[in-house]
Amino acid sequence: MAKRVSHRDSMCGVARPLDAIGDWWSLLIVRDAFEGLRRFGEFQKSLGLAKNILSARLRNLLAHGIMETVLAADGSPYQEYVLTEKGRGLFPLLVALRQWGEDFFFEPDEAHVLLVDRKNGLPVRRLELRAQDGRVVGAEDTMVRLPSIAPE
Amino acid sequence: MAKRVSHRDSMCGVARPLDAIGDWWSLLIVRDAFEGLRRFGEFQKSLGLAKNILSARLRNLLAHGIMETVLAADGSPYQEYVLTEKGRGLFPLLVALRQWGEDFFFEPDEAHVLLVDRKNGLPVRRLELRAQDGRVVGAEDTMVRLPSIAPE
DNA sequence: CTCGCATGGTTTTAAGTTGAAACCGCTGTG
DNA sequence: CACAGCGGTTTCAACTTAAAACCATGCGAG
Secondary structure, three states: OOOOOOOOOOOOOOOOHHHHHHHHHHHHHHHHHHHHOOHHHHHHHHHHHHHHHHHHHHHHHOOOOOOOEEOOOOOOOOOOEEOOOOOOOOOOHHHHHHHHHHHHHOOOOOOEEEEEEEEOOOOOOEEEEOOOOEEEHHHHHHHEEEEOOOOO | OOOOOOOOOOOOOHHHHHHHHHHHHHHHHHHHHHHOOOOOOHHHHHOOOOOHHHHHHHHHHOOOOOOOEEOOOOEEEEEEEEHHHHHHHOHHHHHHHHHHHHHHOOOOOOOOOOEEOOOOOOOOOOEEEOOOOEEOOOOOOEEOOOOOOOOO
C-alpha cells in the first residue's frame, strides 16, 4: 500500500504529504467530508467506488490521522468518519485544485459548482501566495531553500 | 490509463483536475519542473522512478497540456519538457501541499526545505483564502453552490 | 569508418493493485 | 422467526506498476 521510496529514505516536503493522502479517491473522500458527508454509505454513493476500495482508503486516512471515527450522533449503531484537524488542513489544497480546475477544465460557458462565502453567497477570491512584505508572488518569485540549520 | 468514471459521466470540479494530473509521480514531475528541471534524465535522477513510468507520465502531462516539449536550448539534439501556462497554474496547489506537509509531517526541529521569496530570502506567508470582502475564510465559512444559471 | 558511450526512450515480465460482485455479520423491524 | 438495511470483507479476473533488459540515435575519439 505505501509507495516504495527506493530513491531516498526520507521523502521531501511534497512527497510525504502525497504519500499520506494515498490516492485520488482519498482526496475525493476528504472533499466529501468537507461537504458534510460522514457515513460509509454516503461516501460510497457520492463517489461510486467499490466498497472494498472505499474501505481501504478510509483505513488509510484513519491510519494517517486525516480522518477519525466517532460514534454516530443520531443514535444509529454505526460509526461515522470525520476529518481531524490534520484533515481539515487540506482545505487550501482542495481549493487550489478546484480553482485550477475552474481555470483550465471548464469552457467559459460551462456550468460548474462554485465555492462561495456562506455569509453572503458570493464566490471566494482566488488563493494567493504572498511574501512577508505582502507582495503577491508567483512561482518565478520564489525558490526552495534548505533552512539555515544543517539538514539531517 | 484514464480513470473510469462509471458513476457520472462528466466529472466534478475536483475530480477532473485530479484525472488530468494522473498520479503522484506527475505532481512530483511538475514540482521538479518548477525547480527548473527540464530533461528526461534530470527528472529520472531526481525522482528515482523507472524510465518507463517517467515516460508514461510525461506523455500524459503532454497530452493534458500541462507540459510541452521544446527543442533543447543548449544545442543538444534532445528535447526538453517545460510547463505550459496550465502547468504553471499548479503552483498554488503545490504550495498548499507543501504547507500542509510543513504543518503535519515534520517534527518541529526537523529540517526541511523552505519556500522563500527570491528577492530577500524570507519564507513566504501561508496561503490564505479570502472572501470578496477580504475576510480570511476557512472551510466552515464556505460552501459549494451551483451557479445561478441552470447546470447543463 | 568504427568503436564506445551518453541520452532517451520502449519492451518484457513478474509482482502488486484495483474493482465488481458475492458473501458475511450485525441490528433493528414486522 | 424472516427479512431488510448498513457496513464492511473476501474472491478473483483484469489492469497497472516497476525493474531490468533491450534498442535507437547522435556524438567524439582513434
